[in-house]
Amino acid sequence: MPVTIEEIHQKFQQNPFFSHIGFEIVQFDEHKIRIKLDVREYLHNINGTLHGGVYATMLDNIMGMVTRSAAKAKVVTLHLSIQFLASISSGEIFAEATIQEQGYKLAFTEGEIKDENGKVLAKGMGTFKLIRNG
Structure with a gap:
C-alpha cells in the first residue's frame, strides 16, 4: 500500500537520527x-570544517526523501x-534533490548542498531500491 506525502514527512520529522544531526525540513511538498x-x-572535522560524513548524511537523506x-x-x-x-x-547549508530516472524497482537521484549564498558545497548521486509491498 503506497504511503502519503504527509506520512513520509512525519516519519522524517520524528526520526531521532535526523533530528540528532540537526536537520530541519524547511519545505516538504x-x-x-x-x-x-x-x-x-x-559537526566539524579535525580541520575545523564540516565533516564529510555530514555532507554524505545530508545528501543521502534528501535524495531518499525525494525518492520516497x-x-x-x-x-x-x-x-x-x-x-x-x-x-x-x-x-546554514541547504540540500535539495531531483530524480533523474525512476523505474518500478530502482531510482537514480541527484542532490546538491549549497550554503546560504547559493555556493555549491557538495553534489551527490544515489541509486535507490524501491520497496513495494505486494
Missing part, C-alpha cells in the same frame, strides 16, 4: 523538498557517490 542544517562546531515521496514507497540506498566541492565552518 509534492514538488520540492528542502532541508537545512546549522553548521555547528560539534515520488515513489510513495519505502526506499533503501544501494549506492551513494559524493563530490566534495567546498568546505564550510559556520552558517
